[in-house]
Amino acid sequence: MKPKKGQVALFAVVGILILILIGFTLYTRTNVFLVNPGEDDLNAELDSIRTHIQECIRETADGDIGKPIVDIGFQGGYLKQGADTFRLYNDNRISYLCYNMENTEQCMNRMLLKEDMEQSIIDDVSINIGSCLDVQSFRQFGGFDIITGGMNVMADIEKDNVKVTLDYPITLKSKRSDASVSARQFNAVINYPLGDLYDVANTIIDFETEFGDFDQFAYMLQKKGKYIIEKKKPYPDKLYILSRRDSPYVFQFFVQGEPE
């Protein structure tokens, strides 16, 4: 009698396990693997993709993958520097923004444009963004297709921040129904006052080109201590290191001097 009881118990346990397995399969088919996703499911997936893209933009613009905005500040507005356009100082290749003019105090403006810096950021992010961007990986469990368009990076240097935008049309389309959702622009705002310090740099160059010097103390006082301007004189050049009291971001550049 006892062995029979044991058999019944065994069958019952096996039966329960089979039921649980069937239930689990049905659950994952509909919920985890999104066999037939509706618009809400697709929107949820799109949100995850959006977060992934935004994180990737940030990683590329100011993270482990790249720091073009920080580098631009350290290198006087240029990421790629041609021969004789910079001076190595404390391991940084700091650009000359004003070249020496022989036998005069004044210097020749190299005219750094905001749009050139924006282009440098765009080029750098465009090259690196592929190393973290992988929207197709979101498709592996889903019952939907991810249709993507061409990728276009944009950068906008504002007074208090730099906005990096990725124009990347993405459509998630259900494989079994007409449900689909789309998104196009993704961005990350990097809170570095590059635009503001660029304006200060231009003011300094204005003075250097016209008078051959700049009184940083008077300027700092005039601006009520908002900016910190250090002027160093590694012979024969002048190095300006600019920052704002409310931010660790640094913009530095050289004004070329004339050797005696």
Added chain:
Amino acid sequence: MLKKIILFLIVVAGIAVIAAAQDACCERTVDGEWCQFTNANNCDENYRNTPVSCEQTSFCKVGCCYNSEEGQCFKSTPRSLCESDPKNTWNLDAACQIEQCSKGCCIIAGETFFVTEARCKAETSKYEDVEMDFREDVTTESACVALSRTQEKGCCVNGDSCSFTAREQCETSGAEAAGKDGFYLGTLCSNDALSCDCARQQRTGCLPDKDDVYWFDSCGNPENIYDSNKGRSYNQGYVLSEGESCSINGHDDPNCGNCEYEQGTLCAEAGDARPKFGDFVCGNLQCEANEDYSKCPSDCTQSNENKFDELNKPEMIDEIKSRGMTAYLVSNGTVPDMTERLLNHQPTNLYISVYGTTPEMYKKTAVPMTKGFWENVQQTLSMIKDFSCNTVFRLTLTKGLNFTDPEGYAKLIESAMPKFVEVKAFMAVGGSRRVLQYTDMPLHSEIQDFARDIEKHSSYKIINEKTDSRVVLLERR
């Protein structure tokens, strides 16, 4: 002979080496740099180069470079570098003493910038509702900075006399050291650190050109905005901004004098109201609701009776449209009777501003002056679908107030069924800056996210956006 040939070859080789190492001004280098004095080998052979310094050449001569897009001027800029961009124009005057480059003081939101007029225009255009204020008579940066400083308020101590005034009206220029003559920025004249015989918070009253009720000291100097919590209002004898002051709870608030003209309150004699201290309160500007006009500030009576009566008629819209113009009407929807009348006088676009998804949120954000505001707004919203004109459900979102609950907004939108939904960020411009900060403005990316949430929970889809204005537009599918 052989010796001569060898000598000749050595000389030629020497010249070649020297020539190869010679520096020159390259109009453009192989690295893409313009006007660089460098080794001649670096010069791009498709451009000019001369073995003299760049400023001596015709192509890299320095002058003024004007960028019309940014309104920016670059002094002592080489010609070829400047002209490499079609948006730039080059001028021989290296110091940029040309009309386009003359700088003045640009005032945006109380901040001053010493820039060109074109730059001022470009910067101002980034902000909605900000009018360009460019002072071309201010010709130096320090004068521009001083322009903002002259209006700063503080106590002017001059011998026995103490007056709370603007810096520019203070004639003494002594050092700002406690107890001495001079201008004390942001300090009340009753502050114990000063040598003024003025006792704090003796009475309350109104100030010309100001909306609020103020405390006054015994010398007659205004202090901070009236707050029945005297200690908080006194702020240890220093100026307290409007934003940091108390908030009123409707008109006739006995405890707070931080009036909001835009919300219909203005400093006025208390009348029947009973402030905890003094004889002034934030009076009600909505005189129609009051029979007692004496309680209203004088300009209120005038505004209701004369200025707005004609404009308040919906026939005004017919008049506008009959002249071939478009009529945009923006309403907070708190007067449903008027909304109903508008059905027979429909504007081109009807905007209904909605400030919250619950009565509590709405009240906190819009501080309505009328009872039953929530029911009134709901009644107006229920009429939106009866309009044939463009109807817009307008959200002005402010952090910490109504920038929350997109699902709730989606429900309201679904029940009202407007043609469009405008999701926009509060902008810290105009009078709003007195009570809200720049940090209260949602970023455009946050507005985008909010609009997407509404899109997710409604039958509306995003069709357009404008980054500068931080606004996203949705349309009914």
